[in-house]
């Protein structure tokens with residue numbers, strides 16, 4: 111192990127420096143298995159605080175999910191905004207009584 115360098119195996123999984131096993135997301139693992147927060151783990155093993163502790167596959171999956179969630183939120187935001195500008199029931203534009 112090189113100090114302050116994240117190790118990956120042939121499958122692209124990230125090595126846990128505490129127990130030596132490989133995971134998609136080491137931050138979740140160290141929290142559950144070793145009772146350490148991701149930032150404590152990074153500090154202990156000399157990793158940069160901004161550095162990700164997940165595999166490339168996991169990173170891509172998260173990125174895809176968050177961008178689709180963003181698009182979904184944007185669409186629902188437009189629907190909510192349009193509700194405010196709709197005419198109330200019984201009012202059709204400038205004419206106050208519907209035919």
Ligand SMILES: [Zn+2]
Pocket residue numbers: 126127128129130131139140143144
């Ligand atoms: Zn571990």
